[in-house]
Amino acid sequence: MRMTDETAVLLVNLGTPDAATPGAVRRYLAQFLMDPRVVQLPRWLWAPLLRGVILPLRSRRVARKYASIWMPGGSPLAVHTRNLAAAVQERLPHMRVMHAMRYGNPSIPDAFAALRSERIGRVVVLPLYPQYSTTTTASVDDIVRRARNMPTHSVADYHLDPAWVRAIADSIRAHWSEHGRGERLVFSFHGLPQRVVDNGDPYAVQCAASVAAIVENLGLASHDYVHTYQSRFGKERWLEPATMPTLEALARQGVKRVDVVCPGFAVDCLETLEEIAELNADAFRHAGGHALRYIPCLNDAPAHADALAALAERALRQ
Structure with a gap:
């Protein structure tokens, strides 16, 4: 498939369960806590402890916490990230703006597959972590390197933008x-x-x-x-x-x-x-x-969308 010269911006956040239920929370926590960037223990030691002790104990309790803040459109992180992506899209009509989650849905591999189906030629990846960390930004980079199938540039941080x-x-x-x-x-x-x-x-x-x-x-x-x-x-x-x-x-x-x-x-x-x-x-x-x-966080405030759109455009010029 021949790719176009079009550019996409992929905003990536940490992630969230799909529902405020123990099952959904367990699936989310399993993916999150099995990331070696997050928990740096040998898998042979950590995996049985996570599946046999931590997930059974924490999933129901964490689900209740999510239920206390759940919004009609989903978890606050999902709703606000989706709205933020839409606000950035309004400021970048010449680009395709999408969002993805490091853990949960929509996933980074699914986002890249969708961009490839649209024949996007290059992607600016903007992790929504103002401060860089090996536990967050580098973890996004790990997945992007495996999932990408087109020229990609990632923004490392914007803590002093x-x-x-x-x-x-x-x-x-x-x-x-x-x-x-x-x-x-x-x-x-x-x-x-x-x-x-x-x-x-x-x-x-x-x-x-x-x-x-x-x-x-x-x-x-x-x-x-x-x-x-x-x-x-x-x-x-x-x-x-x-x-x-x-x-x-x-x-x-x-x-x-x-x-x-x-x-x-x-x-x-x-x-x-x-x-x-x-x-x-x-x-x-x-x-x-x-x-x-x-x-409150900046969420989809105009000033936030303005700042991220400008970051993406600078990354594209680089």
Whole structure:
């Protein structure tokens, strides 16, 4: 099949279960947690533990968490990613914009098969991870290398992209304008095992750089904000400080109102809507705080779509 000169942009997010049911969650978690980029244990050791212990114990509990945030169109991550792709498409009428998931549906191989059937000549892959990590961005690259059948260019990160930084800062300003400003602004990023960073993963450095850029845009002083990491899993040491203990400590110190923003997530998902806005908010109040106000992700906001469209066009020129 002869390919055309047309270009496609493939936005790739982490993924989500197809339904808020134990079976769907189990299938999703099995794919996610069997990725050697995510869990770096020998397969002979990890696979029996995952299938025999972790999945039976976690699937039903995690399904209930998803059910608490499920939207009419599916999981928030799926709905917002789909809407974001549509918004980017409006800004790139000369390109074909699609979205895919690293785990779950629509899959990266299926997306490339569809693009090939449309005779697309080249693809810009844009993982929706502002900060690069071997556990996320590199995992997408692994699948893209196996699935691609046309010239492909991948965007490694955009943690200091001026348009993205400005969009995050403006979303914080808008939140403050509507709800008032809390006593602290907490930046919460998904965590990683400290071992991964010690082995050279640049994620923590890029998270810190993103925070510094957003803080500079906002004109904040060092005592106005805190940078933390959430979503710890397992018993080994993870990046610190951890979000929930930090929030509890702030409450015990007399801080009554905090705002929490999650700039490592392109769209809202389980980790922001359930873990931060529900679980961590409850922990903050139980420790003596009055209110945790969660600042939503950029989702399909015009400024977000503008920034991603510009990133894709720059990648194409490269």
